[in-house]
Amino acid sequence: MKRILVLSPVTSEHVTEVKEYLEEAVRGQAKVTVIRVTRGPASIETFFDESFAAPELTRIVSEMAGDYDAVVLNCFVDPAIAALRELTEVPVAGAGESAMILASLLGHRFSVVSVMRNSGPWTEIQASRLGLGPRLAGAVGVDVPVLELVQHPEEAFRQIAKEAAAMVESLGSEAVVLGCTGMVPLRQAIQESVPVPVVEPLLSAVMLACALSTCVLRP
Amino acid sequence: MSRGEEGARRLRRVLVINPVLQSPWDDMDKECLDTVAPGGFSFDVEGLPEGPAAIMSAADARLAEPAVLSLLLKRRWDYDAFLINCFGDPALRPSREVTERPVLGAGESGLACASGFGRRFAVASVSDRALRMSVEYARELGLHGRLAGAFTVGMSVPDLLDAAPRVPEALVGAVVTGAREHGVDTVLLGCTGMASMAPEIARRTGLFIIEPLRAALGLVVALLTMGLSHSRAGLYMAADTSKVAGYDLGGGCA
Numbered sequence: 001m002k003r004i005l006v007l008s009p010v011t012s013e014h015v016t017e018v019k020e021y022l023e024e025a026v027r028g029q030a031k032v033t034v035i036r037v038t039r040g041p042a043s044i045e046t047f048f049d050e051s052f053a054a055p056e057l058t059r060i061v062s063e064m065a066g067d068y069d070a071v072v073l074n075c076f077v078d079p080a081i082a083a084l085r086e087l088t089e090v091p092v093a094g095a096g097e098s099a100m101i102l103a104s105l106l107g108h109r110f111s112v113v114s115v116m117r118n119s120g121p122w123t124e125i126q127a128s129r130l131g132l133g134p135r136l137a138g139a140v141g142v143d144v145p146v147l148e149l150v151q152h153p154e155e156a157f158r159q160i161a162k163e164a165a166a167m168v169e170s171l172g173s174e175a176v177v178l179g180c181t182g183m184v185p186l187r188q189a190i191q192e193s194v195p196v197p198v199v200e201p202l203l204s205a206v207m208l209a210c211a212l213s214t215c216v217l218r219p
Numbered sequence: 220m221s222r223g224e225e226g227a228r229r230l231r232r233v234l235v236i237n238p239v240l241q242s243p244w245d246d247m248d249k250e251c252l253d254t255v256a257p258g259g260f261s262f263d264v265e266g267l268p269e270g271p272a273a274i275m276s277a278a279d280a281r282l283a284e285p286a287v288l289s290l291l292l293k294r295r296w297d298y299d300a301f302l303i304n305c306f307g308d309p310a311l312r313p314s315r316e317v318t319e320r321p322v323l324g325a326g327e328s329g330l331a332c333a334s335g336f337g338r339r340f341a342v343a344s345v346s347d348r349a350l351r352m353s354v355e356y357a358r359e360l361g362l363h364g365r366l367a368g369a370f371t372v373g374m375s376v377p378d379l380l381d382a383a384p385r386v387p388e389a390l391v392g393a394v395v396t397g398a399r400e401h402g403v404d405t406v407l408l409g410c411t412g413m414a415s416m417a418p419e420i421a422r423r424t425g426l427f428i429i430e431p432l433r434a435a436l437g438l439v440v441a442l443l444t445m446g447l448s449h450s451r452a453g454l455y456m457a458a459d460t461s462k463v464a465g466y467d468l469g470g471g472c473a
Binding site: 001002025026028029030081082085089091092093097098101102104105106107108109128129130131132133134135168172174175195196197199200203204207208210211212214215216217218219 | 255257258259323327328329331332334335336337338357358360361362363364365366417418420421422424425426427428429430431433434436437438440441442444445447448449450452453454455
């Protein structure tokens with residue numbers, strides 16, 4: 001079984017809930033260890049937040065990645081991922097990249113619904129780094145801070161579902177990507193609100209991490 | 220979470236279609252897949268009763284498509300997902316028009332995994348035509364952001380079949396040279412005929428080697444685990460199989 005290290009780059013993460021969710025989802029395929037940073041931002045919404053998440057992320061990956069088959073970054077912006085990949089030969093899967101890569105297998109173009117005003121532009125940068133710019137139909141943030149989303153999911157759900165359905169209708173996107181790992185508990189409900197596949201980024205990263213640990217042969 | 224206990228425990232069966240004439244590769248591929256398949260997933264491998272012996276060009280790929288689609292249609296209720304075991308992904312898009320179950324190709328899957336691995340990579344191809352097709356395909360898919368380029372390995376598909384699982388020194392040399400010329404430490408093998416050779420190629424070149432059949436396996440496991448399949452909302456609308464005459468298609472619309 002694959003040994004996957006899931007790293008939450010925010011101090012507010014509920015690691016027990018994340019671990020239970022993932023263990024149920026990947027039972028029989030992987031053994032998941034979930035940890036979070038103890039120093040850094042409470043949530044990641046800005047490049048500033050990302051800069052202050054990076055030191056702990058680089059320290060943890062340097063110290064721990066070698067004991068695992070793959071590392072998962074539990075945050076859609078894939079914070080500091082280029083730096084982390086320099087520090088280990090073990091595959092590092094980011095939630096944002098992984099979700100968009102999986103979405104690209106499902107239809108012509110996908111859209112991303114995320115949290116903040118800057119989410120749309122930021123997601124576009126991430127997509128273009130991969131080459132997926134033309135496959136991104138649109139990316140939008142519903143302007144709800146991450147911590148509020150996590151504490152009051154039902155209210156955020158209405159806005160997210162509405163935006164997701166609107167993008168499918170107006171842009172013809174054939175899949176919807178949830179653009180924040182804080183939205184994971186809402187996946188099922190959002191799937192019931194739109195007629196296209198809804199891609200959840202945390203499980204996307206864990207599954208891509210498993211795939212990479214199988215298909216990347218290391219010297 | 221969304222799956223019931225029963226769904227989570229049920230064995231998922233995947234059919235791997237080798238889009239070339241049936242050959243000893245079918246058994247070799249099954250061995251490779253059985254070694255890496257996670258618990259809860261089983262893989263069958265089938266080659267074609269008629270078709271090209273190898274796929275190294277666009278014309279070869281087109282020759283294979285009717286037989287791939289015939290086989291898929293015959294088996295469409297017997298499996299939970301389908302893999303097309305060739306870097307050229309012959310018949311991948313039409314396959315998605317005739318089944319709602321996941322269909323993945325080794326080419327797209329290899330490029331997707333290479334992109335998700337994140338290091339700049341080059342593709343190792345089996346012919347000049349295959350090389351050009353691979354680069355164009357990566358651009359078409361939007362999975363070319365980290366693609367540095369492609370090179371040929373100096374062995375044809377029949378050469379690889381003769382050699383496998385043994386890895387000739389010339390192949391190792393070609394991969395090392397190709398990677399150095401493109402300034403990369405990661406090579407995506409551009410032919411699934413090298414699947415059994417991949418671990419040794421990695422050891423002897425000192426490079427990261429991404430193997431596309433394993434990539435397809437990993438991604439089909441991902442889609443089945445997540446309950447995802449291709450959308451019917453746009454690109455992959457249902458094909459009307461009754462429109463085609465002169466071929467044995469097993470009848471019925473998708």
